[in-house]
Amino acid sequence: MSDALLQPYLFFNGRCEEALAFYGEALGAQTEMLMRYSDNPEPPPPGMVPAGFENKVMHCSFRIGQSVIMASDGCEEGARFDGFSLSLSLTGQDEARRVFALLGEGGQVRMPLTKTFWSPCFGMLTDRFGIGWMISAA
Structure with missing residues (x-):
């Protein structure tokens, strides 16, 4: 496993963009990639994505210093x-x-x-x- 890469993946329960802005200001975090649920080329299974989440973050990655963290708004309540x-x-x-x-x-x-x-x-x-x-x- 010497070539394995471990990265945290955080689910923000609908507040991912707010978190990205906050970490950008506080830590100089740089968003490297951001994909919304509406950008998904394959529709999610019925009932998987909460109503109103179409423009929420399905997946993103951001860098703090030398570290990359992945994040999403997630699909569940109660992060x-x-x-x-x-x-x-x-x-x-x-x-x-x-x-x-x-x-x-x-x-x-x-x-x-x-x-x-x-x-x-x-x-x-x-x-x-x-x-x-x-x-x-x-």
């Missing part, structure tokens, strides 16, 4: 992001503080930024979309 966090390592404490504050807007701080034995500046939060983040400075 939950339990059991994992995205870990973001930044080059300095000022950048870690800036990003932590931006990601925390409308979210919830789980551990304020503080010095730890592995980082001069580490903290954890859940953003407004329910995504857990662990922010650290090198």
Whole structure:
């Protein structure tokens, strides 16, 4: 499996474009590809896509630094992001503080930024979309 590539795939329950804009502003995320349900060359099975989702995001990929994350609006209600966090390592404490504050807007701080034995500046939060983040400075 040395050639395997593992990428997170996030389902935003109808808020994918909002999340892309938010991460673009907060993290400089760049959308690399975006396909709407209405762009699908093959119609989905009846009842699979909720009514009103025709212009929602069926699939997209975006880049944060060297990492690519895939995402969608999904086809189900009640997106939950339990059991994992995205870990973001930044080059300095000022950048870690800036990003932590931006990601925390409308979210919830789980551990304020503080010095730890592995980082001069580490903290954890859940953003407004329910995504857990662990922010650290090198």
